[in-house]
Structure formats: C-alpha cells, structure tokens
Amino acid sequence: MNPEKGLDPAVYERLPRPGERPEGELDELNRIWAAPTGIAKLTAVNNNYVGVWYVATAFLFFILAGVLALAMRAQLALPLQGILPQETYNQFFTMHGTIMMFLFAVPIMEALGVLLLPQMLAARDLPFPRLSAYAFWAYFVGGLCFFASLFFGLAPNGGWFMYPPLTSTTYSPGINADFWLLGIGFIEISAIAGAIEIIVGVLRTRAPGMSLREMPIFAWGMLVFAGMIVIAFPAVILGTLLLELERALNWPFFDPTRGGDPALWQHLFWFFGHPEVYIIFLPASALVSMMLPALARTRLVGHNLIVLAFLATGFISFGVWSHHMFATGMPALSVGFFSAASMAVSVPAGIQVFSWIATFACGKPVFNTPTLFVIGGLVTFVIGGLTGVMVALVPFDWQVHDTHFIVAHLHYVLIGGAVFPLFAVFYYWMGMTSRRALSERMGKWIFWLMFLGMQVIFLPMHLTGLMGMPRRVYTYMPGRDFEITNMISTIGAFIFATGVLLFVIELARNFRFTVEDDAGNVYKGGTLEWLPTGLYSTRSIPLVRSRYPLWDDPNICKDVEEGRYFLPNAPTGHRETLITSPIRATPEYIQIMPGPSLWPFLSAIFTAGFFVIMTVQAYGVAVFSGVLAILCVLRWMWDTDRPVAVEHVDIGAGIALPTYVTGSRTHGWWAMIILLIVIGMIFLMAVFSYLYLYGIPPEFWIKPADRRWLFPIVALYALAALLAWLGRHVLTRKRVSTWAPSALLLWGMVAAAAAFVIDFVTWRTTRITGETSGQGAIVHALLALQGCLVAILALMGGFLAARTARALVTKPRNNTFDLITLFTLYLAGQGAASALLTRLVPGGL
Amino acid sequence: MRSWAYLLGGLLVWTVHFFGLYTASSILLTSTTARVITALLTIVCLAIAGTLAARGWAGRARAPDEVVHWVHTIAALSGAIAFLAVLWQGLPALLI
Ligand code: HEM
Numbered sequence: 001m002n003p004e005k006g007l008d009p010a011v012y013e014r015l016p017r018p019g020e021r022p023e024g025e026l027d028e029l030n031r032i033w034a035a036p037t038g039i040a041k042l043t044a045v046n047n048n049y050v051g052v053w054y055v056a057t058a059f060l061f062f063i064l065a066g067v068l069a070l071a072m073r074a075q076l077a078l079p080l081q082g083i084l085p086q087e088t089y090n091q092f093f094t095m096h097g098t099i100m101m102f103l104f105a106v107p108i109m110e111a112l113g114v115l116l117l118p119q120m121l122a123a124r125d126l127p128f129p130r131l132s133a134y135a136f137w138a139y140f141v142g143g144l145c146f147f148a149s150l151f152f153g154l155a156p157n158g159g160w161f162m163y164p165p166l167t168s169t170t171y172s173p174g175i176n177a178d179f180w181l182l183g184i185g186f187i188e189i190s191a192i193a194g195a196i197e198i199i200v201g202v203l204r205t206r207a208p209g210m211s212l213r214e215m216p217i218f219a220w221g222m223l224v225f226a227g228m229i230v231i232a233f234p235a236v237i238l239g240t241l242l243l244e245l246e247r248a249l250n251w252p253f254f255d256p257t258r259g260g261d262p263a264l265w266q267h268l269f270w271f272f273g274h275p276e277v278y279i280i281f282l283p284a285s286a287l288v289s290m291m292l293p294a295l296a297r298t299r300l301v302g303h304n305l306i307v308l309a310f311l312a313t314g315f316i317s318f319g320v321w322s323h324h325m326f327a328t329g330m331p332a333l334s335v336g337f338f339s340a341a342s343m344a345v346s347v348p349a350g351i352q353v354f355s356w357i358a359t360f361a362c363g364k365p366v367f368n369t370p371t372l373f374v375i376g377g378l379v380t381f382v383i384g385g386l387t388g389v390m391v392a393l394v395p396f397d398w399q400v401h402d403t404h405f406i407v408a409h410l411h412y413v414l415i416g417g418a419v420f421p422l423f424a425v426f427y428y429w430m431g432m433t434s435r436r437a438l439s440e441r442m443g444k445w446i447f448w449l450m451f452l453g454m455q456v457i458f459l460p461m462h463l464t465g466l467m468g469m470p471r472r473v474y475t476y477m478p479g480r481d482f483e484i485t486n487m488i489s490t491i492g493a494f495i496f497a498t499g500v501l502l503f504v505i506e507l508a509r510n511f512r513f514t515v516e517d518d519a520g521n522v523y524k525g526g527t528l529e530w531l532p533t534g535l536y537s538t539r540s541i542p543l544v545r546s547r548y549p550l551w552d553d554p555n556i557c558k559d560v561e562e563g564r565y566f567l568p569n570a571p572t573g574h575r576e577t578l579i580t581s582p583i584r585a586t587p588e589y590i591q592i593m594p595g596p597s598l599w600p601f602l603s604a605i606f607t608a609g610f611f612v613i614m615t616v617q618a619y620g621v622a623v624f625s626g627v628l629a630i631l632c633v634l635r636w637m638w639d640t641d642r643p644v645a646v647e648h649v650d651i652g653a654g655i656a657l658p659t660y661v662t663g664s665r666t667h668g669w670w671a672m673i674i675l676l677i678v679i680g681m682i683f684l685m686a687v688f689s690y691l692y693l694y695g696i697p698p699e700f701w702i703k704p705a706d707r708r709w710l711f712p713i714v715a716l717y718a719l720a721a722l723l724a725w726l727g728r729h730v731l732t733r734k735r736v737s738t739w740a741p742s743a744l745l746l747w748g749m750v751a752a753a754a755a756f757v758i759d760f761v762t763w764r765t766t767r768i769t770g771e772t773s774g775q776g777a778i779v780h781a782l783l784a785l786q787g788c789l790v791a792i793l794a795l796m797g798g799f800l801a802a803r804t805a806r807a808l809v810t811k812p813r814n815n816t817f818d819l820i821t822l823f824t825l826y827l828a829g830q831g832a833a834s835a836l837l838t839r840l841v842p843g844g845l
Numbered sequence: 846m847r848s849w850a851y852l853l854g855g856l857l858v859w860t861v862h863f864f865g866l867y868t869a870s871s872i873l874l875t876s877t878t879a880r881v882i883t884a885l886l887t888i889v890c891l892a893i894a895g896t897l898a899a900r901g902w903a904g905r906a907r908a909p910d911e912v913v914h915w916v917h918t919i920a921a922l923s924g925a926i927a928f929l930a931v932l933w934q935g936l937p938a939l940l941i
Pocket of ligand 1: 072097105457493
C-alpha cells in the first residue's frame with residue numbers, strides 16, 4: 001500500500017530559496033487579484049470578500065430568527081398570553097426553526113469554509129470562486145425574500161420538518177407550505193454548490209507537502225461536512241419535490257387513501273434531517289479543535305482519533321434517521337437497531353470531547369473570551385448529548401416525544417455544539433479580517449450573559465417538558481404548573497438576547513473589514529491562515545512539513561512573504577493556483593482561475609427569483625426568471641476551459657507544471673463526478689420511494705406499461721453511451737474533422753432523448769397517470785427526473801455545438817467535451833435503470 | 846480510489862452492516878429469519894472489520910514513510926471501531 005508519488009526529497013532541501021525575487025512581481029499579483037471597486041464590488045469573487053459577506057448574512061439570519069424566538073418566549077411567559085395569535089405562533093416557530101437550520105447553521109459553516117479554507121491550505125482561492133459567489137448570492141437574495149413572507153402572513157406554518165398530511169393541500173390550503181417547499185430550493189442548490197467547492201478545494205488545492213496526515217483538522221471537518229451534504233441533501237431535494245408535486249398536481253405520494261404513505265416523507269426528511277445535525281456540529285467542532293491548541297498553548301491531543309471520529313460520524317449519522325420516528329410504529333427489531341445505532345453515535349462525539357479535555361489538561365490555557373466560549377460550548381453540548389442518549393432509549397422517548405423536553409435537548413446540542421463555538425470563532429479569527437480585534441473585557445460580559453442566559457432558558461425547559469407541555473403549542477391553561485418554568489425560560493431568553501445585542505454593538509465598535517492591514521494572529525495560532533496575506537492569499541505557497549508550520553518553523557512567515565517558496569508570481573498573467581494530489585499533496589498542475597464577473601451574480605439573482613416567484617404562482621414570470629438564470633450560467637461557462645498561451649510554468653524548486661490538463665485528475669472532472677453523485681443520490685432516493693410505496697400498499701399497484709418497449713429503450717440508451725464514448729475516443733485522433741467528435745456525442749444525445757420519449761409516451765398510453773395512485777405518482781416522478789436530465793443534456797448539446805463552431809473544442813483533449821461525455825454516460829445509465837425498475841418490479845420478476 | 850477504500854474500509858463495513866440489518870428487519874419484521882440474517886451478517890462483518898484492523902496495524906511496521914504509516918493507522922482504527930460498532934449493533938437481535 002503506497003499511495004501516490006510523493007515530492008522528490010530534494011525539493012525539501014531546495015526550499016526556501018535564497019536570494020531576492022525580481023521587482024514588480026508583487027505589484028503584478030496585486031493587480032491580477034484586485035477586487036473591483038464601487039458598485040462593481042458586487043461582482044467580486046475573491047474568497048476574502050465573498051466569505052465575509054457570507055458569514056455576515058448568515059449572522060443576520062441568526063439575529064432575525066432570534067427575534068422570532070424572543071417573541072415566542074414572550075408569548076409563552078404567561079398562560080393565555082395574547083401577544084402572538086395561534087396562526088402567527090405557528091409561522092414563527094416554523095420560520096425560527098427553518099431559518100436557524102437552513103439559513104443560519106448550514107450556510108455559516110459553508111461561509112467559514114469559503115473564508116478560512118484557502119488560507120488554511122495556502123491556496124490562492126477555492127477552485128471555483130465564481131461558484132462560491134453564485135452560492136452566496138442565491139442564498140442572500142432567496143433567503144431575504146423567504147424571510148419577507150412573514151410580513152405578508154404567507155410564511156410556512158407546518159413546523160421545520162413539514163410533515164404531511166398536515167402540509168397537504170387538505171390541511172394547508174394556502175401557499176404558505178409552498179413557500180417552504182420552493183423557498184428552500186435555492187438553499188439546497190447553494191448548499192450543494194458550496195459542498196462541491198469545498199470537497200475539490202480540500203482534496204486538490206492544498207499546499208505542497210500537506211498530505212492527509214498534516215491536513216488541518218478544519219479541512220477534515222469540512223471534507224466530511226461536504227461529503228455529508230452530497231449524500232444527505234438529495235433526500236430533502238427529492239422530498240420537497242414530491243410534496244410540491246403532490247400539492248400542485250395532486251400526485252398522491254403521501255396520501256394513504258390512494259396508495260401513498262405519509263411515513264415516506266418522514267423517511268426522506270430524516271434521512272437528510274439527522275445528518276443535518278452533524279452537518280452543523282462537525283465543522284463547529286473542527287473549529288474548536290483548530291482553536292484549542294492556540295488557546296491551551298499545546299498541540300491537539302488525539303489528532304488522529306478526532307479525524308477518525310469525523311469519518312465515523314459521517315457514516316453512522318446516516319444510520320440513525322429513524323430515531324425521529326420511534327413513535328410511528330416500526331417493527332420492534334428495527335426500533336432496537338435504530339436505538340443501538342443512536343447510542344453508538346455518541347461515541348465519536350465523546351472521543352472529541354475527551355480529546356479537548358485532554359488538550360486543556362496538557363496545556364496552559366488562558367481564560368480569554370474564545371476559551372470561555374469553547375468551554376461553555378463543551379459543557380452545554382455534553383448536557384445536550386446526555387439528554388440525547390436519554391431519548392435514544394425508546395420508552396423514554398415515547399414519554400417525552402413532542403414535548404418541550406425535546407426543545408430543550410435540541411437547543412442544548414445546537415447552541416452548545418454550534419453557536420458557542422461560532423462565537424469563539426468570531427473572536428479568534430476576527431484578527432484575520434478586521435483591522436481591530438474585539439475587546440476581551442466586553443467579550444467576557446457577552447460570554448457570561450449568553451452562557452447563563454442559555455442555561456436559564458433551557459435547563460428548566462426539561463422540566464416543562466417532563467411535566468407534559470407539548471411543543472409547538474402557542475399557549476397553555478393556568479394552573480397546570482407550567483407557569484414558573486416558562487417564566488424562568490423567558491427571562492433567560494432576554495438575558496441571552498442582551499449578550500447577543502452587546503456583541504452586535506461590539507462589532508459596530510471594533511469590526512473594520514480589511515484584507516491587508518489586519519489585526520493579525522492575536523491568539524498565536526500555529527496554522528497557515530496566519531501567514532501574511534493579501535487578496536492573492538499568500539505571496540508564495542509554502543512547502544508544508546508539519547501540522548503547525550508556524551510553530552515549527554519560526555521563519556516561515558518571512559520566507560513566504562519574501563517569495564521564497566512556490567509560485568511567488570503570476571507566470572501566466574492570470575489568476576492561478578496550484579492543484580495538488582489528494583493524498584500527498586504533490587503539485588500536479590496550475591489551475592487558471594476566473595476573476596470577477598457579473599454572470600454568477602445575475603444567475604444567482606434569477607435562480608432565487610425563479611424559486612421565489614414560483615411560490616406566488618406567477619408561473620410565467622418564474623419560468624422567465626429561470627430561463628434568464630440558465631442563459632447567465634451558459635454565458636458564465638462560455639469563458640471557462642480555455643488554454644492559456646504559456647503551456648508550462650516553473651513554480652520553483654525545479655518543478656515545472658502544465659497549465660492545461662484534461663481527464664480524471666482535473667478539478668473539473670472531480671466536480672462533475674460529485675455532481676453526478678448528487679444526481680445519483682436523488683435517483684437512489686426515488687428508487688427507495690418507489691420500492692417503499694410498492695412494499696407498503698401493494699394492492700394499489702397494477703400492470704405497468706408494456707414491457708416489450710424495454711428493448712428499444714435500453715438499446716437506445718446503450719447506443720447513446722456508446723456514441724458518447726466513441727466521440728471522446730475520436731477527439732484524440734489527429735485525422736478527423738473538427739465536427740466529427742462533437743457530432744458523435746450529439747447523436748448520442750439524440751439517442752438518449754429518443755429513449756426517454758419512448759419511455760414517456762408508452763407510459764402515457766396506459767391507464768396510469770400521476771394522479772391515479774402512489775404507483776402512478778412515483779413512476780411519473782421518475783420520468784420527470786429523467787426528463788429534467790434530458791433537458792439539461794439538450795442545453796449541453798447546444799453549448800457543445802456552439803463551442804465546436806467557434807473552434808473552442810481543443811484537440812486531442814478537451815475538458816468541456818469530457819464533462820458532457822460523463823453526463824451523457826450517467827444519464828444513459830439512469831434512464832435504463834429507471835425504465836427497467838418501473839416496468840419489471842410490479843409483479844414482473 | 847483503492848487507498849480511500851482501504852482508509853475507510855472499516856467504516857464501509859459498518860455501513861453495509863447497519864443498512865443490511867435495517868433492510869432485513871423492515872422486510873422480515875421481528876422474525877426468526879431476520880434474527881438469523883442479523884447473526885450471519887454480523888459474523889461476516891466482524892470477520893472483515895477484524896481483518897482490516899489487524900492488517901492496518903501490521904502494515905504500520907512496514908510503512909516506508911510517515912504518510913503510509915498514517916494511512917495504516919487510520920485504517921486500523923476504523924477497522925477497530927467498526928468491530929465494536931458491529932458487535933453492538935447486532936445485539937438487539939438477541940434481546941428483542
Ligand atoms: C437562545 C436562543 C433561542 C431561543 C430563545 C429559542 C427558542 C425557541 C422556541 C421558543 C421554540 C419553539 C418551541 C415550540 O413551541 O415548539 C424553538 C424551536 C426551535 N428552535 Fe430555537 N431558540 C433559540 C436558538 C435556536 C438556535 C441557535 C437554533 C438552531 C441552530 C434553534 C433551532 C430551533 C428549532 C429547529 C426549533 C424547532 C422548530 C419547530 O418545532 O419546527 N433555536 N426555539
């Protein structure tokens with residue numbers, strides 16, 4: 001077992017290079033990486049800008065959702081209080097939960113990834129800066145519109161997990177539920193975009209020598225986080241699609257009277273929803289593990305165990321979703337299995353907690369503000385973890401299900417596991433983006449107010465729950481003993497809010513955004529983000545030899561700043577970064593990176609517009625916005641994948657790298673594979689739904705479309721795959737015309753489209769429509785998914801034809817061609833699988 | 846790809862195991878057949894996880910450099926944690 005070729009040991013001898021760098025190199029870097037000014041700054045894509053905007057927006061949503069929480073606590077302070085009427089209370093808890101989970105907790109982790117990862121990995125930027133900008137703007141615009149629904153009484157009101165039948169048209173006739181279902185569409189897209197960016201960034205843009213062994217723990221956390229998004233989010237994407245289809249077109253996926261099943265929604269939602277909790281917790285705990293060594297002034301104890309804990313959490317968190325469904329009546333053995341898994345999941349979290357305690361014990365911690373927040377978070381999280389093990393015990397869970405005990409538990413975990421660590425993060429990394437650090441004295445006040453406030457709100461709430469007060473109920477009758485604990489909780493909420501308010505004032509006093517003259521490494525961290533940086537990130541990209549390079553090599557800052565390491569200049573005259581191998585971080589090629597652009601910005605606005613306008617059922621306008629979004633994306637793509645004049649560059653230490661590379665080792669290929677995994681997961685979830693509905697009420701299932709059509713369908717898909725593969729093969733041949741490879745691929749697309757049309761039309765000739773039964777609904781959902789892919793393929797076909805006409809499809813290899821081939825191959829596979837499943841499984845085998 | 850499969854081998858076994866158990870108990874409910882399948886799957890997964898852990902641990906001694914040593918360490922640890930987890934996860938079949 002010897003993974004990858006490592007760096008030539010001689011390279012270690014040659015670096016840092018002695019001597020002065022030529023004049024003008026730094027000016028050139030500054031010029032190339034400069035962000036636009038004035039209003040054009042909105043088109044900036046540098047991670048320093050996008051990252052800070054992203055964090056700020058997520059924090060804004062935290063405040064907004066917090067205000068809703070205060071209003072709810074005011075309502076619950078006394079029995080029969082009249083501050084929030086029932087309907088408004090329903091909208092408030094739904095919006096509070098949804099915003100906290102979807103618009104604050106997940107995005108802020110991605111935002112911190114965008115802000116911190118390039119610096120920690122000493123990359124010039126993440127590999128797809130425009131994608132980060134797109135993800136941010138779609139989230140910003142869409143999120144604000146989503147929040148605004150509250151002002152029109154249109155906000156969703158079915159709780160943050162939106163169970164049908166409550167959210168079906170029968171019980172939720174207005175458009176409130178649609179706001180949720182479509183409103184989080186753009187968040188799903190932006191989360192997936194961010195995840196692709198982060199996975200490729202962490203695995204391919206690390207500084208040379210930073211093997212997986214030396215990789216910072218935050219990069220590990222983000223890698224697992226993004227991997228989990230890729231696997232988990234498709235479940236909620238499919239779930240929201242199905243529920244929206246049920247509401248809009250009356251397709252009965254969740255209606256048991258017509259062969260649907262509401263429990264299917266719960267499976268789909270929680271297959272996403274439980275990992276979601278870890279999606280929030282993992283990066284936060286990774287940030288704690290990054291800060292601890294500096295705060296405790298020693299190295300992290302149990303680094304490898306923490307990496308293992310992350311990986312283990314990433315896997316096992318997909319095995320516990322049904323513990324949210326203990327009350328639905330699953331088979332006793334299943335319940336037992338899920339209960340066991342739910343207890344096991346606390347082990348990786350425990351490993352981290354013990355590592356942190358050991359690090360504190362081994363070091364000499366200074367009790368400054370971030371340390372206090374870390375310790376406060378740890379204590380709070382452990383309490384939440386313990387009540388978590390309590391509710392993993394099924395009989396106990398039956399007692400407290402849907403009571404305020406659960407509200408207390410989930411807030412302990414989320415606030416202890418994510419919010420307190422985030423405040424530590426704000427203090428610790430403020431020096432990286434602000435001219436002034438935050439005040440320590442004020443910080444301690446803020447911590448104690450928030451920490452005590454938190455305990456005062458939620459500790460008594462366990463009792464409120466044990467005494468039987470249900471959650472999501474806007475008031476209670478006097479004389480049921482709920483008064484005292486509720487009043488205490490409300491007082492706590494205002495104490496907590498005072499802490500947050502002081503923090504906002506503190507930001508106004510001391511936060512001054514900057515890239516160049518920042519306050520710096522106030523807490524004396526040892527990792528690469530504390531290297532001196534500009535908008536180009538570090539002047540030269542260091543050779544990494546340890547986990548704490550700044551502690552182990554006192555000269556590294558100076559050497560990096562003087563350009564003595566890799567790529568101290570911009571040899572191609574473009575924005576560029578080093579792409580390295582995934583395990584050992586050996587330099588492989590130079591990636592040419594895109595600069596500021598209006599197109600990601602516009603496509604994001606129109607994407608958000610599509611989803612938001614769709615909710616108010618102005619379908620024509622929504623489709624128009626969608627078309628504009630697609631056009632903007634195509635325009636943005638048009639500039640990419642162009643070889644530059646300089647074919648090879650010397651990055652220093654005798655290493656020359658190519659500037660244009662194709663095939664399976666490129667960052668574009670990786671991104672496409674991840675995207676296909678996402679699409680594949682959506683398909684897999686649809687297959688699960690299909691089998692689930694078939695298994696639960698089989699009496700609703702009837703004979704499927706004629707099986708004899710399977711032969712032409714599968715044969716055409718196979719032909720499509722063959723032609724695509726042939727096209728790519730022919731591209732490498734010298735003596736073929738410019739059009740031959742593209743023509744083969746385009747014919748392949750035609751074959752795929754024909755296969756889909758046959759599949760669709762032959763289903764339409766049966767008695768089964770989307771409305772008939774669960775079978776009809778899920779078959780049509782599978783057809784719709786395939787139809788979407790075929791439509792995307794058609795767009796790709798047009799794009800490829802246009803690029804071929806402009807001679808942009810380079811020979812013998814071309815990335816655009818490769819990626820479209822990959823997509824076609826996948827589509828053919830999914831189409832054939834879908835046709836076989838829907839025609840063979842109902843009684844056919 | 847092979848390196849990643851090796852690195853994450855134990856965790857993959859654990860995942861196959863719990864999904865296997867869920868499928869068995871969902872389709873066959875709380876029956877003797879479900880219990881027998883659980884027992885068989887548990888024994889097979891324990892054997893694989895144990896082997897992975899042992900191989901990883903042994904590989905550490907032969908590692909040519911620190912990175913390979915690290916890969917073996919993580920592979921060994923993930924095999925070990927999977928071994929314990931699979932054992933734990935299979936127990937309900939004996940109790941319920
Ligand atoms: C200290 C600040 C907070 C207070 C005072 C607070 C208060 C509340 C209240 C009163 C409810 C509704 C209880 C009910 O009637 O069922 C609630 C629900 C909820 N909160 Fe918070 N919350 C706070 C912070 C957070 C944070 C930071 C998060 C997540 C990161 C969060 C996530 C949720 C979720 C997911 C729900 C469930 C919503 C639902 O039932 O659909 N909260 N919170």
